[in-house]
Amino acid sequence: MKKIFVTYVLMITVLLVSACGKQDNGAVQPETKAPEKPRIALVMKSLANEFFLTMEEGAKAHQAAHAERYELFADGIKDELDVNRQIQLVEQMLSRRVNAIVIAPADSKALVQVCQRAMEAGVVVINIDNKFDADVLAERGIHIPFVGPDNRKGARMAGEYLAKKLQPGDPVAIIEGVPSAYNGIQRLQGFREAMDAAGMNIVASQVGDWEMAKANQVVSALITEQPGLKALLCANDSMALGAVAALRSAGKLGQIHVIGFDAITAAVEMVRKGELLATVAQYADQLAVYGIEAALHLIETGAAPEDKETPVELVSAETVK
Numbered sequence: 499m500k501k502i503f504v505t506y507v508l509m510i511t512v513l514l515v516s517a518c519g520k521q522d523n524g525a526v527q528p529e530t531k532a533p534e535k536p537r538i539a540l541v542m543k544s545l546a547n548e549f550f551l552t553m554e555e556g557a558k559a560h561q562a563a564h565a566e567r568y569e570l571f572a573d574g575i576k577d578e579l580d581v582n583r584q585i586q587l588v589e590q591m592l593s594r595r596v597n598a599i600v601i602a603p604a605d606s607k608a609l610v611q612v613c614q615r616a617m618e619a620g621v622v623v624i625n626i627d628n629k630f631d632a633d634v635l636a637e638r639g640i641h642i643p644f645v646g647p648d649n650r651k652g653a654r655m656a657g658e659y660l661a662k663k664l665q666p667g668d669p670v671a672i673i674e675g676v677p678s679a680y681n682g683i684q685r686l687q688g689f690r691e692a693m694d695a696a697g698m699n700i701v702a703s704q705v706g707d708w709e710m711a712k713a714n715q716v717v718s719a720l721i722t723e724q725p726g727l728k729a730l731l732c733a734n735d736s737m738a739l740g741a742v743a744a745l746r747s748a749g750k751l752g753q754i755h756v757i758g759f760d761a762i763t764a765a766v767e768m769v770r771k772g773e774l775l776a777t778v779a780q781y782a783d784q785l786a787v788y789g790i791e792a793a794l795h796l797i798e799t800g801a802a803p804e805d806k807e808t809p810v811e812l813v814s815a816e817t818v819k
Contacts, residue, residue, distance in 0.1 A: 535568050536797050538790055539591035541584065541601040542574035543628070547708070547736055548762040549782045550574050550602070553627075556783025557790060568794060571596060578676065578708045581605045588612045592619060598793035600786065602627035606680040610634045613642060622796045624803075626789040629680040643803035645789045649684035649759075650691075652778040652810035653733070656757045657692025659776050659812055660729055663755055666697035668728040671720055673706040673713050673741060675733040682708075685733040685759055693731070701727070706737040713740030721748055729755040735765035735777055742773055761813045769818050776814040784808070 540557050542550040554572050561570040571591060575583045584604045589612065591599055599616055601623065603609035610630055613623045617640065625644045635642060664670070672689050675682030686703070693700050701724050706713035713732065717740065721727055732738035738758030745751045751773060758765050761779035768774035788808050796803055811817075 535566070536597040536794065537569045537571065537595065538793055539588075539594070539596040539599045540570065540572040540786055540790070541587050541591065541599060542572070542786075543584070543602050543604050544576060544578045544580075544708070545574040546576060547578070547734075548764065549735070549760045552762070552782040553602070553786045557786040559783070560787045560790060568790075570790075575604060578604060581608045584609060585612050588616065592616055592621065596621060597797055598622035598624065600624045600626055600789035600793055603630065604628075605676070605678050606631040607634045607678060610638060610640075610642075614638055614640055617642075622793050622803075624789045624793045624796075626785055627681065629684075631680060641803060643792065643805050645792050645806045645808065646681075646785060647780040647808050647810045649681045649780075649810075650688040652780065653685040653688025653731075653759060654692045655688075655810065655812050656759065656776050656778050657689045657731060658696070659814060660731065660755060660757050661692060661696035661698065663775065664696070664698060664728055667699055669699045669701040669724060669726050670729040670731060671702040671704070671724065671727060672700060673716060673730060673732040673737045674703060675706065675708045675737070677705060679708075682733055689731045689733075698729075706732070706740070708734050708736060710736045710740035710743075713737035714744045715740075717741040717744035718748070721745065721750060721754070727754055729757070729775075732756060732758045734758060735760040735762045738774060738777065739764060739768070742768060766813055766818060769813055769815060772815065776812055779811045779813050781809065 545551055557572055573587050581604050617623050623642050625642045626646050629644045630642055674686050702720055704716050706716050730741045732741055735758040738756055741756050745754055755775045757775050758777040761777045765774055765777045
């Protein structure tokens with residue numbers, strides 16, 4: 499019995515040594531887990547606005563072409579003014595353990611706090627499209643890099659083009675975006691600078707909240723109150739479309755110049771038809787990509803975050819493609 503037991507032990511030992519030899523020869527190797535790809539969240543404003551749908555499409559196309567570099571989670575709000583919902587979206591992205599958040603904030607002040615919480619959790623935050631309020635950032639002692647266009651320059655460019663079609667003293671009106679949005683404030687300033695420099699008479703400046711329906715109502719009332727109105731400067735294309743619809747209903751289409759901002763497809767087509775004098779392209783599809791690339795750069799290199807100005811271009815009858 500003892501000899502059988504000894505023989506059995508020897509056989510087991512030989513098998514174990516043989517197995518170890520196979521591992522040493524590389525026949526059996528433990529699996530190495532691939533490093534996880536960075537998870538990037540894109541949080542946008544209203545997806546009812548073609549501008550942000552284009553932004554989302556551009557981001558998804560970029561991720562598909564660079565699938566080995568990162569994962570993408572993209573979402574946006576339904577209503578331009580639903581700031582609380584956008585805050586919830588940021589919180590949801592944090593619960594998904596994203597490495598970076600690229601955000602086009604609906605409000606330049608209200609979204610700073612939740613983005614600061616993200617940064618404190620080690621998440622990279624990149625601000626696109628609508629710049630965070632500098633005073634609020636300074637109060638909180640943080641810097642969030644802004645990757646986006648100079649909205650003031652773009653609006654001034656459009657206003658200067660409009661001024662060439664008018665005479666000094668002509669009455670014009672401005673349809674503003676959301677008053678608390680930095681890009682809306684900058685576009686308003688750019689419009690005013692161009693009109694003041696050309697000697698135009700700004701007879702009204704009213705809020706359209708970025709919405710087509712709201713702008714339609716505002717413009718319908720304005721053209722009754724100001725029968726001599728010569729031009730409408732709209733802070734985005736959705737409002738410009740609402741303005742054009744109001745003019746068409748009133749039988750004044752072609753009598754009052756309208757400019758917009760964003761160069762969405764419908765607006766560019768109206769420029770081509772002569773229903774819209776001009777709009778400003780800020781390349782929504784590339785804007786998200788610029789932000790994503792900035793986020794990846796910070797994640798991959800640990801470099802200090804920096805602002806980056808992205809291009810704007812006037813789209814008019816002379817330049818429309």
